[in-house]
Amino acid sequence: MAAIQPYNATVRECFENPDHAGDPQGDYDRVLKSTVMESEQGARIELWACVADGIIAKMRYRTWGCPHLIAAAEVLCRRLENGPVSGLSALDVSALIEQLSVPVEKTGKLLLLEDALKAIWAQHGYAA
Amino acid sequence: MAAIQPYNATVRECFENPDHAGDPQGDYDRVLKSTVMESEQGARIELWACVADGIIAKMRYRTWGCPHLIAAAEVLCRRLENGPVSGLSALDVSALIEQLSVPVEKTGKLLLLEDALKAIWAQHGYAA
Amino acid sequence: MSNKAVYLDYAATTPVDPRVIEIMQTCLSLDGHFANPASIHAKGRQSAALVSDARMRLANLLNTQPECLIWTSGATESNNLAIQGAARARAHRGRHLITMPTEHKAVIDTFKALEKEGFEVSWINPGADGLLSLDTLENELRADTQLVSVMHVNNETGVIQDISGIGLLCREQGVVFHTDAAQSVGKLDIDLANLPVDLLSLTAHKFYGPQGIGALYIADRPGNGIVPIMFGGNQERRLRPGTLPVHLIAGAGLAATIAASRLNDDTRHLQVMRDRLWDGIKDIEGLTRNGPDGNCYAGILNVSVDGVEGESLMLGMEPVCVASGSACNSTSGESSYVLRALGRNDRQAQSAVRFSFGHATTSDDIDMAIARYRWTVNHLRAIAPRSMAVS
Amino acid sequence: MSNKAVYLDYAATTPVDPRVIEIMQTCLSLDGHFANPASIHAKGRQSAALVSDARMRLANLLNTQPECLIWTSGATESNNLAIQGAARARAHRGRHLITMPTEHKAVIDTFKALEKEGFEVSWINPGADGLLSLDTLENELRADTQLVSVMHVNNETGVIQDISGIGLLCREQGVVFHTDAAQSVGKLDIDLANLPVDLLSLTAHKFYGPQGIGALYIADRPGNGIVPIMFGGNQERRLRPGTLPVHLIAGAGLAATIAASRLNDDTRHLQVMRDRLWDGIKDIEGLTRNGPDGNCYAGILNVSVDGVEGESLMLGMEPVCVASGSACNSTSGESSYVLRALGRNDRQAQSAVRFSFGHATTSDDIDMAIARYRWTVNHLRAIAPRSMAVS
Ligand SMILES: Cc1ncc(COP(=O)(O)O)c(C=O)c1O
């Protein structure tokens, strides 16, 4: 029987344990931040990247949105934290869609996260 | 639960044992006969009354029709046979309807039998 | 009566397969799969999975895609949705429709309703064999013809129409072809991937599924759109709203799988039963077989007999359960319009008995039917006026 | 998941009562009552007797005559038949119709279809309490108004309309009054002998009967005729053709009897459950109850909460099965039009959760729902941007 399961295990795990949700605490060389929203009534996301010693020392997000968006933000932060700053340069949206089994009609939601990351990378670039 | 049973026990018994169906055999003072039909394609009935020694010595019928009509003819013959000739004068249709639990939409069928009896009574009258 | 009843009315409705009963039961109680498949919670999703599984099973039986199937309450609704839906969807192109007077009431009365709405319907009579002649159909097809509806297997006689030939003709002319397959789905091999059929109606209770559930197949072809007859929700591509009845759908799906698996065996069994019955009665004087020898579904044998009244014949047959004419009209009292269209007169049509068989039918059942039929015919002839005697 | 699921979505559909399951089973197999009730043989007559018994049971629940009830496939079909049927039957007298935007989709979409057909529909908004004001209705009634349709109990909020008052107004003006009672039949006391209702829709799966069977009540009054939407047979006074599904009808009938017997006890139980839930969450900041305190069916509690996204809220509630907005639209993704009509903004409407209870609901179920709801609201608020915070 075809299991109609809208959320895969990764989504569920991230939803239960959004370890990177919240504001960044602590002192960093630079704290980059972006805020993106779908519409006045729609989903929104705040994203922080804290840079120290040439790496991404901390990633944080806040979001009001569906479980896939929450999970996408969490997965992204886990992946980038403690990695090179170049990680901020681009989001592999299709890999994320696959990892989170995002249904086609919802893939648009992930563009929000892509926009948030782009805005941070732009800030980084201007300041660099 | 309301039993939806189109044929009561009397109808079933008469249908199984139509003892008076068939032509009359034997010698009688008078054999009165009538034939009535609903339409070319519809039900028909032949009715015989055999009179001897001032009584109805034998009643016989033949019919092509529904179980209620068969039963009505059988019941009528059983009732009149060996009774006074005045029995031929009239059919108590409503008693028959009750005895055979004839559904309303089918009561018209019994008029056929009434007509057959009337025709016999008329013959009797003319000849008397 | 129920204990010793011999059921030979499978064309009216079949009992439900025990395995189907079982799956239906798993859908009813609080710990089962009863939730609304449209609900997004976990139990709703389980129901949705069952529904999609069942749709796949039905699609497999018909060799088509699940997306082409719309659940309905039965073939009556499927016929109405297909015919009203296609006629209205294409009314701007033309208002000429074609069908036959030997169709099921659900088709006939729907076309009559469309006539009142301003559509023009050509009613093509069958030949003496019950079949639609392709030449006649070709002659009736016009530039403004939009829809042809011809049933697959006739419910009274078992006559099998050449739906492949009819469908091809329709395709050539760009006309939508609907077939009422209530009597053939699960009984004859139907391969929709290779049949030029646009719309096909079916109902589960004719193939050992539950009553109250059917489907409409809508071929995925340009121009094959229909408009709904009921409104109110997103279910079934907005073509058929209402909470999907999970137990009925699960039952219909399993019944489809079971039907596919036993199709050949069943057909052989039905042939044996039908031939046994025919052999047991064919010598009766004044007997007519309604429907040709060939080109007939094996599960139905319809006979008329001279000199015998139909209602009394039915009583005499007890406890054998058979149909007089179409079961769907049998409380209406009219004699069968299908048989009259085949050339039977009123007397013959009213004496018609439809015996129909299923996989539980035994030789003993058939022998009982033969015995009752012979007894009743003799009995009623003995009672009838000599003027009715068979010459 | 299914094992530990807590089902609080009774307004979407209920599990089937064990006694109802039992009677349904006696209708399925070869030795049971599965025959077509239209067949005149012995087994057909047994089925017909079951159907007439069930019709009587449903009539008793509603205090009406069995002749006034037509079996359908559910409330969606009943609504379509009533509304399309009455509007078209009276179209020669006038083409003005009245309903509300807070009706079920099966009513709304049917009226929208009639608008396309050339009928004029007045959509009356409810007050902030969800109720139709009788004064407003009186003002909207015109000489050419033919039909008013207002539901009894709202499926999202539980708001109970004054159908007696509405019906009286309609009677005075010679207007047909239809009510969608899908959410009230078997739950509230409905006495049709003393209610000025002309047409009433119901569905068995909302009161522990099976899915796929409903009925339309048609009051026996002059001028209350409807025309059918499907054609094809003599069943149901020619208003609804198709083989009558015996097991579904028998099940619906018994469910009606059971519902009547437990109506008062159930109501008390539902009140206790609802109050326990409300007491357990009402202190949450930014919480709004959708629907007034009074005039509400006890089996439904609908709440919105600020600062929380609806889909995530639904996931957080697992394994408690609740509805977001109306179950009937929940896969559509739109926020509830019913709540927006009550004055909620999009954000509030999309966060709405409908808890609905049944007689199997326990205090433990409620406590679990309270715990999950509180946890989820806190959890999601902690994740959300501070700009979304509840002030
Ligand atoms: C040929 C045919 N079409 C349609 C139907 C109607 O099916 P249902 O009663 O399930 O709607 C039947 C049987 O009743 C049938 O035999």
Ligand SMILES: Cc1ncc(COP(=O)(O)O)c(C=O)c1O
């Ligand atoms: C108020 C209301 N009307 C109509 C319906 C439709 O009922 P069904 O899905 O059984 O046709 C429902 C529930 O789905 C309902 O809650």
